[in-house]
Structure formats: structure tokens, C-alpha cells
Amino acid sequence: MTPSPMRFKVVNSHLSLSYVFTTIFYHLFYATTGLIWLPSIPSFDTQFINGGFKSIFRGLLPFGLSAMRQQPLLGGVTFIFHLCVVMTPLFLLAHIVLFYESWQLQWPSLPDLPADIMTMMVIAGTLFFAFRRWIRKEVRAVSNFADWALLIVVNGVFLTGLLAYHHWGPYRPLLITHVLLGEILLLMVPFTKLVHMVLFFFTRGYLGAEYEIVLDGEGL
Amino acid sequence: MKHFHRRLLFYILAAILGAALFSYAQAQEETYRIEYTDIFGKLRRPAIDFSHDLHAEALEEAGCGACHHAPDENTGKLVYIEDEEVSCTECHGLKEEDSKPALREAFHGSCTPCHREMIKEKISFKGPTTCGECHIPATDTTQP
Numbered sequence: 001m002t003p004s005p006m007r008f009k010v011v012n013s014h015l016s017l018s019y020v021f022t023t024i025f026y027h028l029f030y031a032t033t034g035l036i037w038l039p040s041i042p043s044f045d046t047q048f049i050n051g052g053f054k055s056i057f058r059g060l061l062p063f064g065l066s067a068m069r070q071q072p073l074l075g076g077v078t079f080i081f082h083l084c085v086v087m088t089p090l091f092l093l094a095h096i097v098l099f100y101e102s103w104q105l106q107w108p109s110l111p112d113l114p115a116d117i118m119t120m121m122v123i124a125g126t127l128f129f130a131f132r133r134w135i136r137k138e139v140r141a142v143s144n145f146a147d148w149a150l151l152i153v154v155n156g157v158f159l160t161g162l163l164a165y166h167h168w169g170p171y172r173p174l175l176i177t178h179v180l181l182g183e184i185l186l187l188m189v190p191f192t193k194l195v196h197m198v199l200f201f202f203t204r205g206y207l208g209a210e211y212e213i214v215l216d217g218e219g220l
Numbered sequence: 221m222k223h224f225h226r227r228l229l230f231y232i233l234a235a236i237l238g239a240a241l242f243s244y245a246q247a248q249e250e251t252y253r254i255e256y257t258d259i260f261g262k263l264r265r266p267a268i269d270f271s272h273d274l275h276a277e278a279l280e281e282a283g284c285g286a287c288h289h290a291p292d293e294n295t296g297k298l299v300y301i302e303d304e305e306v307s308c309t310e311c312h313g314l315k316e317e318d319s320k321p322a323l324r325e326a327f328h329g330s331c332t333p334c335h336r337e338m339i340k341e342k343i344s345f346k347g348p349t350t351c352g353e354c355h356i357p358a359t360d361t362t363q364p
Contacts, residue, residue, distance in 0.1 A: 093264060094351055100325060101332060112264055164352060171352045 020202045055208020056201055074132070081125030084118040085154070091115070094165070119162045126155040146192040153188065157181045259314050259323055265355040287330050 058064035068075030089095060093109040100106050110118070130151050133139050160178035163169050188194050196203075255267035279286045285300025290311075292299045312323040321329060331354070338346045348354045 097324075097328065097351075101328060167352055167357050172350060175350050175352065 020199065020206065023206070024202075049209070051212020052205035052209040055211065056204045058208075059200070059204045077125055077128050080121060081129075084121045084125070085158075088115055088118045088122065088158075116162070116165070119158050122158045123155060123162070126151050126158075130155075146188075150185075150188055150192045150194050153181055153185050157185055254327070256309060256323065259309055265351075266357045268354050269356075286334075 062079040091110040164174040251269040288305045289298040312326040
């Protein structure tokens with residue numbers, strides 16, 4: 001068997017939840033007590049931090065990472081999809097009105113037509129990702145039930161929201177489904193790959209920090 | 221037998237006429253449109269057909285003060301002054317000012333708490349309890 005051509009070996013377990021939390025705990029422990037407890041974790045120097053923040057920042061830009069440039073279609077769709085999927089629910093008039101009724105807080109809302117188009121882009125995005133998950137065999141191989149479920153739920157939330165807004169179909173059942181699926185979506189966050197909502201910043205920061213040292217920042 | 225048929229026909233026609241009259245009366249239930257385009261400008265949601273009679277009847281016990289209010293001249297507190305029901309737009313404008321809620325929030329704040337209470341109290345007739353049950357596009361062809 002021939003050896004791997006890779007220059008260094010990325011240990012997969014480094015990306016696990018326990019690693020991330022152990023790292024956070026370690027640094028909190030070090031910062032508060034000044035005691036070094038887990039000697040296996042990389043040193044907390046400025047180069048390390050800068051590399052992490054650089055990677056988080058580049059990861060939020062369109063085509064900011066080499067992985068996005070290597071697959072421009074996926075990179076582009078991913079950027080637009082994420083922009084829409086985050087902005088639309090947060091700045092939708094109906095959501096803001098309901099938020100005001102509960103918390104007496106308001107912020108500017110998106111006009112209705114852009115919100116409509118962005119919702120349709122999210123729906124198109126989920127279809128694109130589902131199609132990719134289906135035809136690319138390397139992606140299909142690492143897909144499980146939860147991955148499919150989360151695509152279906154995201155699609156369902158935005159589709160029922162769109163249909164209810166336009167009164168296309170039975171309004172009340174559509175709205176109730178929309179609310180229920182939204183709640184299911186939030187409940188799914190810790191148990192599916194939706195956890196990247198939170199952990200994106202940690203994994204990106206960790207990878208960037210590693211690349212800064214191992215590849216001298218060339219890995220982005 | 222011939223007479224029986226004639227009588228049956230009469231009953232059927234009477235029933236159809238009665239149903240038509242009944243539905244006509246239902247459709248004629250007095251509603252007026254809340255839109256205030258002078259304040260809101262171009263509406264972002266369909267305007268509302270509001271029946272004052274229906275609400276006055278349902279809120280007989282609570283009194284007119286359930287919705288109609290004005291600041292008392294001396295204390296400044298919101299009270300109901302009989303025969304001095306003025307338009308909401310006398311005080312409430314497009315934007316919130318001096319702790320007076322904006323017109324949109326004033327309307328939502330007058331309608332939704334009651335209808336939510338009705339859900340909690342498990343009253344069979346709750347009226348509209350979601351966005352699109354008040355803002356119905358079909359009833360309003362002039363606005364989006």
C-alpha cells in the first residue's frame with residue numbers, strides 16, 4: 001500500500017465537539033489560574049489567534065477560501081444561500097411585528113419583493129444542495145438520514161412561509177406547518193450538521209490557526 | 221300526486237330563496253375598511269374589513285373603552301370619554317412618539333391581545349388569530 005501523498009495528516013478527531021470544548025476549557029483554565037494543564041494543545045500565541053480570525057473572516061467572504069474557489073458554482077451558491085437563509089427570517093416584516101408584540105423591540109425590515117426573491121433563492125439553494133448530495137458520490141457516501149432531513153425541513157420552512165404569505169393554498173394549515181417546522185429546525189441544530197451555525201466559528205478558527213503554523217497561512 | 225310535486229317544488233324554491241336571502245344578509249353585514257393610506261402610504265399588507273357592530277356586540281360587557289380611549293385632561297391617563305370617540309389617527313402616527321405607540325402597533329395591540337385571550341379561554345369562536353386571517357388579499361383588489 002502506497003503512503004499518502006499528503007504533506008501532513010489532518011486528524012479528523014481534532015474537529016470533534018469534544019476537542020473544541022476541551023480547547024475552550026483549557027484556555028479558560030489557563031487564563032484564570034495561570035496553570036498549564038493539558039500539554040498536548042498548541043500554544044496560545046498571537047500568530048495562532050491571528051490565523052484563526054483571518055480564516056473566520058475569509059470564510060464569511062464570497063470566494064474567500066480556496067475551497068470555494070476550487071468549486072466556484074458550489075462556492076457561489078453557498079454564499080448566496082447563506083446570505084438569504086440568515087437575512088430573510090431576521091428582517092422579515094411579519095417576524096419583526098410578532099417580535100414587537102412579545103418584546104417591544106423593532107428594527108428595519110426588508111421590503112416585500114426582495115424578501116420574496118430571497119426566499120425563492122433559499123428554496124432553489126436547498127434543491128441544489130439536495131441534487132448535489134444525490135449525484136456526487138463522494139458526498140452521497142458521507143450523507144446520512146439527518147442530512148437529508150435537515151434539507152427537507154429548511155425547504156419546508158421557506159416554502160410554507162412563501163405560500164402562506166401569498167395565500168397560495170389553505171392559509172391556516174400552511175402557517176401552522178411553517179411555525180412547527182421552524183421550531184423543529186431550531187431543535188435540530190445540536191443534533192445535525194446544522195450545528196455549523198454555531199461551530200463554524202470554532203472549526204474555522206481552529207483550522208485557520210493550524211494552517212497559520214503548519215502551512216504558514218497558505219492553506220486558506 | 222300532481223299536487224304533491226307542485227308543493228315539493230314550492231318548498232324547494234322557498235328554501236333556495238331563503239338561503240339566498242340569508243347569504244345576502246350575511247354579505248351585507250356592515251364592515252368598513254381600515255387602511256389609512258394617508259398615514260401608511262402604500263400598504264405592505266392587504267387592508268382590513270372591520271365590522272364595528274360585531275365587536276360592539278361582543279364587547280358589550282367590557283364597554284366601548286376596551287378600544288376607544290383618550291388622555292384625561294387633568295391626569296393624562298387613558299380613559300374612555302363617552303361621545304368623544306375620535307379617530308385613532310388623532311394621536312397615533314406613522315412613528316412612535318412620546319410613549320404613544322405607532323399606528324400599526326396601536327392597531328395590532330388593540331386586536332391581537334383579545335383574540336389571543338379567546339384562544340386561551342378555549343372559546344369556540346376565536347375570530348382571526350393569524351396574520352393572514354385579517355389581512356386577506358381576496359377582499360381587497362386595490363392593494364397588494
